[in-house]
Amino acid sequence: MMRGNGLRKALVLAVGTPLALSLALACIPASPSLADWPTKADCASAGLKNCAALTAFVKELRAAVAAGDKQAVAAKVAYPIEVQLGDGLNVAGPADFVRQYDTIMTPAVRDAILKEDPFVSPRKLIQMVGEKAQVWLDVDKGRLLIGTIIIE
Structure with missing residues (x-):
């Protein structure tokens, strides 16, 4: 995109x-800036009561990624997660994510997180899509977590 x-x-x-x-x-x-995108209707359709949770999550995630804080990024992931890279990379939990951080958090993934604003797709998925990577966010009981990472 x-x-x-x-x-x-x-x-x-x-x-x-x-x-x-x-x-x-x-x-x-x-x-659109993070402050006004996605809309309230978009957030509601994705399962969020309001967009403030999305704004806060993205700001915290971006700060952790920019600082290279592996533990903070790992805490924002839903486990187990399959990272779609090559034949797939299964990540069982936070310790596994931290151990494989450099393989998972490629420059393309970091760019998608740091440079792309989230949007709600027609399938009601919250995504940050970069040129060579996508990060999909899951909403579980109102809590946001990274649910899918796709690296091209």
Whole structure:
């Protein structure tokens, strides 16, 4: 999915001239910020009572990933989790996640978490989708956890 700067970069390559680029950029809506996306209806359809829980979860997850805090990231995962990488990587619990952290938390996964805003898919899944990785969040009794990691 191409949004924000990625779309702007593609337009620079496709359009070429500054005037045409300015006109094209004027037609692109600003990317929604974490503060106003997803909507209350999106959060409710995914099983959340409100979006504040999602906002807090994503902020905490991003802080842990940015700091390289393996234990804090591992605490935000639903276990067991299958990381879809190659033939699949089964992760039984937090200690297993920490041990395999560098294999799981590739630059693509970190980028999906740090740079992409969550959205609710038509299948009612909360996702952060990057260029080469996806992170899906599960809602269990109102609690958010990472439920799936897909690495291309």
